Amino acid sequence: MEQLVYISTAHPDVQDRDIAEIVGVARYRNRAEGVSGLMMYNGRNFMQVLEGPPAALDAIFGSILADHRHFGIVVLSRDPLDARHFSDWSMGYGREDQIAGVSEEGDFRLDAETLETALPMGLEAELRGRLLRFPRLADDTPRAAGPSPDEPGLSAR
Numbered sequence: 001m002e003q004l005v006y007i008s009t010a011h012p013d014v015q016d017r018d019i020a021e022i023v024g025v026a027r028y029r030n031r032a033e034g035v036s037g038l039m040m041y042n043g044r045n046f047m048q049v050l051e052g053p054p055a056a057l058d059a060i061f062g063s064i065l066a067d068h069r070h071f072g073i074v075v076l077s078r079d080p081l082d083a084r085h086f087s088d089w090s091m092g093y094g095r096e097d098q099i100a101g102v103s104e105e106g107d108f109r110l111d112a113e114t115l116e117t118a119l120p121m122g123l124e125a126e127l128r129g130r131l132l133r134f135p136r137l138a139d140d141t142p143r144a145a146g147p148s149p150d151e152p153g154l155s156a157r
Helices: 015-033 054-066 114-119 125-140
Strands: 002-010 034-042 044-054 069-081 090-095 108-109
Touching: 002 034, 002 054, 015 034, 015 044, 015 054, 034 125, 044 054, 044 125, 054 069, 114 125
Parallel strands: 034 090, 090 108
Antiparallel strands: 002 044, 002 069, 034 044
């Protein structure tokens, strides 16, 4: 089993319905592939943690790389994993405008207090720190213009 962590920038044209579709498809596919994880969206960037069999991660990440709703994908880590940290969630989801608390499916408000509560206790310190800093990332970085004119945008889907 492995854990893959990446960050990316949302395409400027991404709408709420796109995010809802991403989360819905991820939950369905992750369950089917035996993958668990967490995705966060801060209004500008995505950060995702995926845990599961290497072949399943390869297939899912291949789809992620091909998705035109985001760009600038950077793999932060891909490491062997003895036990899942997000075993209860096919895809936990944190977003700034989410209601308070943590739902059974793993939806939670992306604020420091709720995020600290939602993250599993045994999570490695480095990953926990990255996840806790993520909500502020949108405030610290300039808004990206999106893919170059040569890259397909949302209209190419």
